[in-house]
Amino acid sequence: MSGRSRSVAVVAILLSLVAGPGPAGGQVSDRAPLLLQLPSGTPAVAFGGAVPLAEASSDAVFAHPGTLGRARGVELGAQTWEDGATGLSASGALEWWDGAAGLGVRTLSYRLTSPLDSDPALRAEDGLFDGAGPVVSEHVAAVGYGRELVGIHAGVVGKWIERRIAGERAWTAAADVGVAAERSDVVLGLAARNLGPALERGGEEIGLPREVVAGASFSGAPVGPLDLGAAAQLTVRADGEVVPAGGLEVAWWPVLGRTFVGRVGLRRVPEGEGDPVSFGAAFHGDAFGLEYAYRGFDGSGASHLVGIRWREDGPF
Numbered sequence: 001m002s003g004r005s006r007s008v009a010v011v012a013i014l015l016s017l018v019a020g021p022g023p024a025g026g027q028v029s030d031r032a033p034l035l036l037q038l039p040s041g042t043p044a045v046a047f048g049g050a051v052p053l054a055e056a057s058s059d060a061v062f063a064h065p066g067t068l069g070r071a072r073g074v075e076l077g078a079q080t081w082e083d084g085a086t087g088l089s090a091s092g093a094l095e096w097w098d099g100a101a102g103l104g105v106r107t108l109s110y111r112l113t114s115p116l117d118s119d120p121a122l123r124a125e126d127g128l129f130d131g132a133g134p135v136v137s138e139h140v141a142a143v144g145y146g147r148e149l150v151g152i153h154a155g156v157v158g159k160w161i162e163r164r165i166a167g168e169r170a171w172t173a174a175a176d177v178g179v180a181a182e183r184s185d186v187v188l189g190l191a192a193r194n195l196g197p198a199l200e201r202g203g204e205e206i207g208l209p210r211e212v213v214a215g216a217s218f219s220g221a222p223v224g225p226l227d228l229g230a231a232a233q234l235t236v237r238a239d240g241e242v243v244p245a246g247g248l249e250v251a252w253w254p255v256l257g258r259t260f261v262g263r264v265g266l267r268r269v270p271e272g273e274g275d276p277v278s279f280g281a282a283f284h285g286d287a288f289g290l291e292y293a294y295r296g297f298d299g300s301g302a303s304h305l306v307g308i309r310w311r312e313d314g315p316f
Helices: 002-017 040-045 064-072
Strands: 073-081 086-094 100-113 135-148 152-165 168-181 186-195 199-201 204-206 213-222 226-237 241-255 258-267 277-285 288-297 302-308
Touching: 040 241, 040 277, 040 288, 040 302, 064 100, 064 135, 064 152, 064 168, 064 186, 064 226, 152 199, 168 199
Parallel strands: none
Antiparallel strands: 073 086, 073 302, 086 100, 100 135, 135 152, 152 168, 168 186, 186 213, 199 204, 213 226, 226 241, 241 258, 258 277, 277 288, 288 302
């Protein structure tokens, strides 16, 4: 089978997994829990949701298993939605068995807008502000492995997913699979995410937000005294909705090992999912990184994400 035929086969398999049978009768939504819909990692939030595949980030355990085999180090993140929800994340990856193993935990806590509010599975990210009703807690624990096989980076991640609403608990398990390849200085990736059975609540099944993600990314391209990076991504959701996103990164290092980074992102915004433009900044000092991302929500407020990164193999 030629390289082109293999690529077509991989795309077809991933699309069939996402478009496969959903929950049976009684389905409420195919986009729950809300935590699985949020971008993972400070750079991805700043890039409008596009994953920077060229980075060896431990957040690959959440974002793109195809790049997990290159991941090293530890990342911590805290995100707030003004006067509303709080999200926390932690991930780590280390070299193992000719590849890398990754582990991560994410949580999201928020309130419904009222005791009679509809199921939060039907809510978009702008519903994370100013809630006064029952508390919703969502948790994801992920473990995965990735390595290079015949010139292609491949990875798989298993996830345990839990959601609690006013004392009611629902849980399920899911998987992400992905591949990535380096062509010149560009990393190309394809992944299928949230493949698993539905959550059950009150006798009703709530399907996970299954999606296929195709992306491309590069970093460290010198332009005068600056280094440029970029990421582009196309997400195809199980309901057929297509969400393009992309971002640009500019890095300046006045002293070797001390780098200042600015980021901007743009995405097509489905209703209720924030403003189309997002921003970010970072400081990288040797193996340590301090990062920030901002995303606005017209009429609701803004989301702020602060992250700390440490890379086992040295400078970013």
